[in-house]
Amino acid sequence: MTLANDYAGLTDAARAFLNGRKMLFIDGEWQAPAAGRYAPIVDPSHGGAVTEAALADAGDVDRAVRAARRAFVEGPWPAMRPHQREAVMLRLAELIDAETETLAQIETVSSGKLIQNTRLFDAQFSVHTLRYMAGWATKIAGKTMELSVPYMPGTRFSGFTRLQPLGVVAGIMPWNVPLCEAVWKLAPVLATGCTIVLKPAEQTPLTTLRLAELCIAAGIPPGVVNVVTGTGAEAGAALVAHPDVDKINFTGSTAVGRSIAAAAAPRFKKYNLELGGKSPVVVAADADLDAAIPGAAWAILGNHGQNCCAGSRLYVHRSVFDRVVDGIAAIADSLVIGPGLDPASTLGPLVSAAHRDRVLGYIERGVADGASLLYGGTPVDDPGSYMRPALLVGARQEDAVVQEEIFGPVLVAFPFDDMDDALALANASGFGLGASIWSRDFATISDFVDRVQAGTVWINNHNTLDLSLPFGGWKQSGVGHELGEEGLYAHLAVKAGVVRH
Numbered sequence: 001m002t003l004a005n006d007y008a009g010l011t012d013a014a015r016a017f018l019n020g021r022k023m024l025f026i027d028g029e030w031q032a033p034a035a036g037r038y039a040p041i042v043d044p045s046h047g048g049a050v051t052e053a054a055l056a057d058a059g060d061v062d063r064a065v066r067a068a069r070r071a072f073v074e075g076p077w078p079a080m081r082p083h084q085r086e087a088v089m090l091r092l093a094e095l096i097d098a099e100t101e102t103l104a105q106i107e108t109v110s111s112g113k114l115i116q117n118t119r120l121f122d123a124q125f126s127v128h129t130l131r132y133m134a135g136w137a138t139k140i141a142g143k144t145m146e147l148s149v150p151y152m153p154g155t156r157f158s159g160f161t162r163l164q165p166l167g168v169v170a171g172i173m174p175w176n177v178p179l180c181e182a183v184w185k186l187a188p189v190l191a192t193g194c195t196i197v198l199k200p201a202e203q204t205p206l207t208t209l210r211l212a213e214l215c216i217a218a219g220i221p222p223g224v225v226n227v228v229t230g231t232g233a234e235a236g237a238a239l240v241a242h243p244d245v246d247k248i249n250f251t252g253s254t255a256v257g258r259s260i261a262a263a264a265a266p267r268f269k270k271y272n273l274e275l276g277g278k279s280p281v282v283v284a285a286d287a288d289l290d291a292a293i294p295g296a297a298w299a300i301l302g303n304h305g306q307n308c309c310a311g312s313r314l315y316v317h318r319s320v321f322d323r324v325v326d327g328i329a330a331i332a333d334s335l336v337i338g339p340g341l342d343p344a345s346t347l348g349p350l351v352s353a354a355h356r357d358r359v360l361g362y363i364e365r366g367v368a369d370g371a372s373l374l375y376g377g378t379p380v381d382d383p384g385s386y387m388r389p390a391l392l393v394g395a396r397q398e399d400a401v402v403q404e405e406i407f408g409p410v411l412v413a414f415p416f417d418d419m420d421d422a423l424a425l426a427n428a429s430g431f432g433l434g435a436s437i438w439s440r441d442f443a444t445i446s447d448f449v450d451r452v453q454a455g456t457v458w459i460n461n462h463n464t465l466d467l468s469l470p471f472g473g474w475k476q477s478g479v480g481h482e483l484g485e486e487g488l489y490a491h492l493a494v495k496a497g498v499v500r501h
């Protein structure tokens, strides 16, 4: 095992956190998994384990859910007023802000993500998400209304709605933006007065565990925030199936999302599913290519292609196709491939060797199906899970490399002749998470925004998220939204009231 002491430049707090195996966080304290099982946490930049995290079983999950239920029903949490919840949320944001470097380093060590990204996105976006949702805690409001009740003439009624917290939430996260995803699940829970059991991805549980400690330090009562680590098949499935879970907020693959919807059906548990994507990037003939070329390149290279809304399908007007693909290949060629902790790196390792090999397998399959590799697509000879990004041309729309989510730095590019073709190609996917249009023409943009089938559309940018903007997928990319007002209201149950005067 690589000890945290072997890394240069870690903060003392990151070093201290990484040293020693990680247990479950239940009811405000570290609890050992009943079966005593742990799994290694691997740094993909060198392929060695840095620590271990508990593998929860159904019994551990039950303890966590029961703690969350107690905190929801009996603890001080339900009695706290909205302004008090707002205050603890703001305190938690301050603690994360103060620990930005430590959290960023821990995240980079277990995920391979670039340190500049884990600082700016994972840590800082989490701070801002908490502040944004803290503001909502005091603004949750129902309605009052005059009622008609036409079948009871002569009696006057008025009505009202109250919005009440849904209860115990299961938050299940993927490994690509671990801390952010945990906070996107946690923040609306805290703002609305729900409680939560978080289940991070098996590869990247560390920052979620540190977040749980910070929740206690911020004054959130024990049991409100619990973390169970372990596999999806065991811990995740037990959490989803638990009868005392009222809502599931899941981010991950479409295949697992489908199984969660089925598991939620018998009790009609509420759910949000933020799933996979195969997002199109459309470059019109009149686009500002100085912006569109780097924009399209980073749409797929950002986070090493491990983004749910990565721009993995590129459609370019035939008149500028060669210029755009050559420009993207040049950017890919200029990348500095290296460990995420090295600030000079511009492309880190994929999350694991197994995932890198899966991505390489897709490239092989694409070539076997008839596509040509215009750039890269090869592994780097290193114990870390590095690869050169791949740019493929000449694939058919029905090929796996075009239709399936690869979740790595693999771009398939196609020329088109008119915008109707481009829209038809952009929409020829089972997914509908994001899409971008690069053009200077208002009519082209407006038509694209109208007709593209995607939960988010970006105009002359790609993959820009914000706290206030609801994020969710169409088609097989999901159900419901996170972030924004929609993300908050997804944690509230509507109770209607009738007053007889």
Ligand code: NAD
Residues within 6 Å of the ligand: 172, 173, 174, 175, 176, 177, 199, 200, 201, 202, 230, 231, 232, 233, 235, 236, 237, 238, 240, 251, 252, 253, 254, 256, 257, 259, 260, 274, 275, 276, 277, 307, 308, 309, 405, 407, 433, 473, 477, 478
């Ligand atoms: P995954 O679906 O394999 O796992 C996601 C989480 O679900 C993990 O915590 C895993 O342990 C858990 N899980 C697995 N099987 C489960 C089961 N049967 N029951 C309950 N939980 C289970 O996804 P991943 O490989 O970790 O992440 C990559 C995927 O996440 C990609 O498809 C990506 O597009 C998607 N993603 C979507 C968004 C979005 O907002 N739409 C954001 C980030 C990632």
